[in-house]
Amino acid sequence: MRLSKVWLVASRDFKIFRRQKNIWYSVIGFPILISVLFPIILEVTAQRSSGLLSAANLPNLLDSFSFFIVIGAAFIPLGIASYSIVGEKVEKSLEPLLAAPLTDGGILLGKAVAAMLPTIVAMYAGAAVFTVGVDAATFGKLGYSYFPNWTFGVLLTVVVPAAVAMSVLYSVIVSSRANDVRSASSYGILVFLPFLIIYLASEIRIISLDINGLLTIAGILYAIDIALYFVSTAAFQRDEILTKWK
């Protein structure tokens, strides 16, 4: 598998995505929502009921808020990966790609890169804005800038890539059984569930989103990623795509 060929497959998808408004909305929308909404919530809450946002409560609350970056990282690739595979299936443009001198793994990796890269860039950009906004809103209470910190670093560098990979690999599997982008995205929403459960569990203090907690979550996600990788590569075989995919 030559990486230059993988990059060609990815750059072909980037060119296609450039003209897809829906993909733009999802890539830009969620990071903007997270990076702007949470600082506003903090600001408004602080003005109305400052007791809720005591210096003791804030770190837990901010860690929970920052977990939405992971949720966003799982959400954004759904549309891209679904379009990348189901969209091509609908347009029937996969066959010439499969007939080209590319390996199945190379095509799959190219498509994964095309879904992962914009997501990670968008979420990191969103995280930067989120950091500035949240720090501005909480500096007065805490007396220091809460972000960036090691926990946030682990979240961005370890958990976010695991979540993105999980979403992409899951989308490949769903795409092999879906007939249109919308139904692929709808089934893809299921990938949210584990992240919502983690978030809710952290809210009711079943798990903690500190460094240890995040590393445990990341370990589980990477294990799931490995399992999904084997299932998705089995689904993304020329023979399967041309004869068994719906």
Next chain:
Amino acid sequence: MIETENLTKKFGDQTAVDDVTLQVNDGEVFGFLGPNGAGKTTTVRMLCCLISKTSGTARISGYDVGNKDDSLKIRKIIGLVPDNVGLSEHLTAYDNLDIYGKIYDCPDPQRKESIRRFLDMLGLWDKRDALAGTFSKGMKQKLAIARALIHDPEVLFMDEPTANLDPESAKTVREFILELKREKKTIFLNTHNLDEAQRICDKIAILNTKLRAIGTPDYLEQAVKGRKTVITLEQTSDRILNALGKLPLKNLEHENRTVSFDVMDPDSENWKVVESIVLAGGHVTTVDVVGSTLEDVYLRLVRESA
């Protein structure tokens, strides 16, 4: 260039392609005729290393179809125009070709030159910056052909390239294939358009899961079914018909003043029939040899195999 021996593909219990043995020589345009569901697309997909074969062998330019190491080499030297064109509709015509040129490792100046040449030849240069999705069916088909040729493949596989096109677009595509034929490009052409196959192809195979016939269009017309002789008489009589009945004629038919029968070699067979008619007291007005068309051959073979 392309050789298959007992090539077979089964999907579960269903046999899609059964025991196909054929050979396509260098620079030949090979027509693969058959009704829908005959296994034409499946055969092309096997030869293009897109799907696996169940049994048998196939080689393209000496490379083994089915051998993992050879698959990438085969895909490098072939071009495919699938039955559904398979263009990226959200890319421009130019980008559709450029990306594939890069995938096939065409160096920069040669790639740009090829893109210009093919888009020019197919009358699409002015539309190079338009999205492929905005093109008519004929334009898309032409662009798909250009994409398949961008790396100057040794073998071009075309799956129903004129299906669903209006007559004018079909004519343009057909003329382009003839142009490629003049350039001695080896072409494997799936079609169910008999007229197209007869006009373009050097060799034709008729497939209906199994290979029913293979040869040049002339060979198929003559050797597979032969021709029909139609003799018109001033009038027929029982004596004449009895005399003809004694001859070993195939499919002898009598209607009003004409008798007709199948004949393999009109020059050596017809005079004996005319002699019998004259000896029986008949007066022959005309003797016509009607060649059976490729359509006759095709329909007969397909019906026989149904």
